[in-house]
Ligand SMILES: Nc1ncnc2c1ncn2[C@@H]1O[C@H](COP(=O)(O)OP(=O)(O)O)[C@@H](O)[C@H]1O
């Protein structure tokens with residue numbers, strides 16, 4: 134029983150922005166140790182749904198359960214306490230800081246105190262960062278390198294490493310490969326596989342269906358704020374892509390019936 138309780142369950146999530154119905158009653162289940170792909174056209178509601186889960190937006194309606202318990206995710210801090218972290222599309226790394234400082238940004242370790250002054254425990258943070266990058270098989274020349282000097286793939290890897298550093302159960306990635314070359318994307322996808330191998334549960338948003346196909350166990354297609362398709366990722370890539378595109382562009386819709394029942 135406990136094994137089948139989803140790590141995340143979102144029920145009937147609605148979110149409006151003024152007159153825009155960004156989410157019109159979306160259900161989403163993420164199982165433990167699963168990689169779930171979230172796809173859909175621009176403005177389908179993908180980022181909004183994930184911002185609801187990560188505490189950046191409060192939904193107008195709907196319920197969220199984490200490992201079976203109903204929760205109110207009222208802030209990103211609350212989401213973090215629940216083990217949920219989101220890596221944003223426009224990754225927020227501090228360019229002028231080194232790798233270690235970015236990994237620990239906002240949660241620096243303090244060590245000695247000289248009177249009222251705390252000193253950052255740089256050594257421990259560097260060791261922890263090295264351990265983290267090794268564990269995730271991320272290849273960075275030095276944890277003292279300024280992140281602005283690293284490649285796009287390395288930067289994305291650090292943003293993901295940071296998100297997964299602290300007892301993270303659910304890692305959400307919003308278009309992690311959008312700005313990357315094919316080689317750098319491969320590195321990020323390897324990292325997704327590694328996180329899964331280590332027991333993480335992951336939701337990945339991507340408009341590159343090849344990426345979804347490569348790493349996801351299951352996928353959800355959103356269109357105009359509704360779920361129109363939910364299925365395992367199987368078959369040949371061409372066949373997969375053709376079918377998924379039909380849902381993305383609105384030629385097919387598995388939930389049109391239930392929508393009538395619901396609204
Ligand atoms: N903060 C916001 N204020 C106003 N409208 C928003 C906001 N965030 C998202 N939207 C609108 O909600 C809809 C869904 O957006 P979004 O979730 O970003 O879609 P996607 O990530 O699938 O491209 C769009 O019409 C978008 O313009």
Ligand SMILES: [Mg+2]
Pocket residue numbers: 179180181307
């Ligand atoms: Mg988006």
